[in-house]
Amino acid sequence: MSTDISASGSDLADLIVYLSRLGQSPGRNGIAVAQAQNLTAAQWTALRYFARANRFSRTPSAFSEFHATTRGTASQTVKSLVAMGLLSRQMHETDGRSTVIEVTSAGHDMLRHDPMAELRRALERLAPETREAVAQALGQTVSHLAQSRNAPVFGSCSDCSHCQTEAGASYCHCTQSLLSLPEMDAICVDFQPSRSTA
């Protein structure tokens, strides 16, 4: 009887939301809290996103879709982070409407105090194969969920059907550009699951 927190589909959703909430909250252990407490959950999410997104996806619009909110709200969050000096704006070279966001060095410093680090450490205590299986299952669920509500899926280029790896570099058919190796692991808005499970 003492198996686990168990149970079929319904509880798992609650468990995921609960874990996410717990992982994002700073916790009251008061060590690095003093420094990290300044940012809100949405601001942390934005900072994390722009640090992980590739150059085609570092725009307010892309973040708003990633964060499942409106462009207006995303714009405000970006504005606050720019005002703090953690993000910086750059004009897009060809598209006059678009602005490209960069994480400043102060932003990268701030990311060292990410309150989600504890969740990461807790997850690293899982066996590697378990972690991999969970990641695979949740990735699949993200695809299903996004598909059922016409939302774009976010993923890294290394798993994208638009990308073609040859020899050293890779080519993305979607953005029609060459990608460097580090960019292959970054988040992309135009992600398309390569081998979607039916």
Next chain:
Amino acid sequence: MSTDISASGSDLADLIVYLSRLGQSPGRNGIAVAQAQNLTAAQWTALRYFARANRFSRTPSAFSEFHATTRGTASQTVKSLVAMGLLSRQMHETDGRSTVIEVTSAGHDMLRHDPMAELRRALERLAPETREAVAQALGQTVSHLAQSRNAPVFGSCSDCSHCQTEAGASYCHCTQSLLSLPEMDAICVDFQPSRSTA
């Protein structure tokens, strides 16, 4: 240079938070949205919690710990739901400070329009053994995380070390009371993992 995004522990945390966010957002498919859109994410979480918590845990304080927030914030959320007629207050029989929250019939009706239903459905598309493995892994992670920040763990009595099942009914050594069968699957504040995996 740009850290190691690596497929290991780091991505999984982001994936969990992303999935949670996606699952809680109502989605723009506009079917049951008109009815469901009235409640905010925090209000949905509260409504879900009080519907699932056992009688010892249906208090504003317990919810504030579950939701990783302060009692003040939790009090406001509860107040708004009471004003909508979805929750009702009851005086605690012996403790004059405490109030017990109940979900009204209107609250149960509202729960049928839970925007998280889509996430639940997406999770049910996973193979049962996969779902079980994910639930087990995430439950373990919740324990680890809560332990590392001195936060209480929430779980159902059927997995709790305080509980002792005999014949028909069960006895909880923590609250010193008998529990009915349905109560065994409810959420409890005083949960203690029965066989915590080291």
Next chain:
DNA sequence: TTATTTTGTTTCGACTCGCTACAGTAGTGT
């Protein structure tokens, strides 16, 4: 050229959130 779409911004009102301060009750110790 004239629509139409896309991008980003601003403003508004309602809500969340952490914080502080506070009243009332419970349990403890003297």
Next chain:
DNA sequence: ACACTACTGTAGCGAGTCGAAACAAAATAA
């Protein structure tokens, strides 16, 4: 009895979030 501490729930403040709406500017399609 008494004070003292701990706990419960609440109210108000300020900053932030969020969705909605309206807007200007640039890109794209017709």
